[in-house]
Amino acid sequence: MGETEGQGHDEDNNAVSDVADPALTRNGGPRNGGPVDTDMPPVALILGACPVRLWGMTPAERLRRALSRAGVAEVRSWPDAPVPGRRHLLVRDDHVFDAVLIADLARADNTVLTTGAGTPVAAIVDAPRVEEAAALLTRGGPLPAGLRAVGPATLSSAYNDALRKREAPYLLPLTEETRPEVERRMFAGSYKGVTDLVTKHVWPAPALRVTRWCATHGVTPNAVTWLSLVLVLLAMGAFWQGWFLTGLAMAWGMTFLDTVDGKLARVTLTSTKLGNVFDHGIDLIHPPFWYWAWIIGLGAAGMALEQPGLVLAVVAGGYVLQRVQEGLFIALFKLEIHIWRPFDSWFRLITARRNPNLILLTLGAVAGRPDLGMLAVAAWTVASLLMHTVQIVQALAARRRGPLVSWLAR
Structure with a gap:
């Protein structure tokens, strides 16, 4: 502009x-x-x-x-x-x-x-x-x-550590004519640079419209977060009953609102420590409960897995271990695992976190094989754990040559 x-x-x-x-x-x-x-x-x-x-x-x-x-x-x-x-x-x-x-x-x-x-x-x-x-x-x-x-x-530096991206800070003239473009630029500036492929490529356009509506009508970020919590619980209940497509609609709705509440807080400068803990606490805790409910629902739908306990241990335990690996990387190298090298940022698009796993579950449910969707999540969880292990080993070797620096900050 x-x-x-x-x-x-x-x-x-x-x-x-x-x-x-x-x-x-x-x-x-x-x-x-x-x-x-x-x-x-x-x-x-x-x-x-x-x-x-x-x-x-x-x-x-x-x-x-x-x-x-x-x-x-x-x-x-x-x-x-x-x-x-x-x-x-x-x-x-x-x-x-x-x-x-x-x-x-x-x-x-x-x-x-x-x-x-x-x-x-x-x-x-x-x-x-x-x-x-x-x-x-x-x-x-x-x-x-x-x-x-x-x-x-x-x-100001072009590197934003909080949003994991390199982007020059904006300074834009404001008139009635420039307002729509200014809001688009501000909204884009509120997005994390390193995240999953759905958040990065699918949600931005609709999230901009919903965020603008919420801001105009006085809807607070915490109100959006509360609604997303309701959808978390409804999705879990639907999965438990074997109503997979219904549950997926609610689950995807929750992931969309999870995008909206953060962007709404950033563009309106209304984020608080309590709201941040509330939002991230929900994000951190709910995925294993969805996987548990999905496995129970497979039994209710007459498609029980042969070893449901093992699969649950893999997907839920693997989820926890992945988060432990991410925390370990920060503790060892003072850097997030997903922003060290370009490959690490690319792998964050598809690593076995909630949204990529929901894609696998959705494909399985639409194909009429929700059991295969869960087995795919288990396999991808193991693969992601192995990849994170390799990344940590590589980082330990690289640290001998000096401190690790994010490729985004160079």
Whole structure:
């Protein structure tokens, strides 16, 4: 998407250049008027009153949430008077900032954030320079001496460890015309880069529409997670009775909502530690119970396995062992097993986790052989365990040459 100018901004905005005063420090400078409290978070000043609602929120509300997550609790609207002795973070609300940009800028000093076209859209300065910075953001002009200009890629790393992907942070102009594309870009930015093939390739388009509907209608991520828990239980009950296709419809519905709740939390900046534990706790615990119910259901449907206890031990025990292997890899190498090399990330698409296993169960049920679907899950679980074992052995050998580094971070 091309860069556009905000209302009331001159073409001179492009005159901003990367000029820094190497003698300028946080504790003082030629125009600071005295020392600055370096232990205090900055005071935020929001410039503008953009009316375009994004994910059901005004831009100012989203900025307040991003600032709060960055530890900036004191948020005001320009032209409130600056607070002496404090740094001030000025942000235009007619642009949409990746949350990481706000967090990184809050830790910077005497810095102006510009778009790719050179338009200044945010700045962090000491109190005596607030009016000067506000004039630069609202009217443009040359970069004042003693400030440095940086773009998004310079301010923040392109590697997102939490989402396991390499992607430049977004900084997008917001108008009614650009809003749909901005929301699409924000939604794409909320996706993990390394995940299973269904989450990565099937769910994004419908999940975007449902996430937008939930945000617009005030549906919270936790409400979506509660609904997914209900589907977990209903799917288990259906599998137990041998109603495999009905149960699969509920199971796939749960996996879809599992995508929606996380994306909704990220795009609306409403995720909480409790919500995160709730969501991931459900994800971690329920798959073995589905496999157990499926094996019981095979007996109810007259298709009992010859050794149901052994198969259950393989699929449920193998699931637990896989998670142990993943935790062991992190403990040994301070790195997730799925992001070490390109192959490891590719294998995460199909490894024996819930969604790939559901594909095998679905194929078996549709073919009228749910028993073969479960046997396929057992075989694939063993194969995945062996593959993870090989990965750990290879990592132990590679560590002799130095610490392991994710290919996404290189």
